[in-house]
Amino acid sequence: MGLELKSIDDNNIEVYSNLKLAGTIIRPEIPTHPDGTFKWFFKPNKDCGCVWTDVSLLELGTIIKKMNQK
Numbered sequence: 001m002g003l004e005l006k007s008i009d010d011n012n013i014e015v016y017s018n019l020k021l022a023g024t025i026i027r028p029e030i031p032t033h034p035d036g037t038f039k040w041f042f043k044p045n046k047d048c049g050c051v052w053t054d055v056s057l058l059e060l061g062t063i064i065k066k067m068n069q070k
Helices: 054-068
Strands: 003-009 012-017 020-026 041-044
Touching: 003 020, 003 054, 020 054, 041 054
Parallel strands: none
Antiparallel strands: 003 012, 012 020, 020 041
């Protein structure tokens, strides 16, 4: 099961798992880190009903980590 990302705008990216909307990767408009930077994070969709394996969670974590390093 791979993840599919669909950009909505500069601060929101939808995450699909098995063609279901699993949640959104978002970057808030206010700084989210003590150093004043804006960090991405995952907001799950409560209605998804998706089952996340450790592989999917590691994949999502890697994606968000790379986005936060830019």
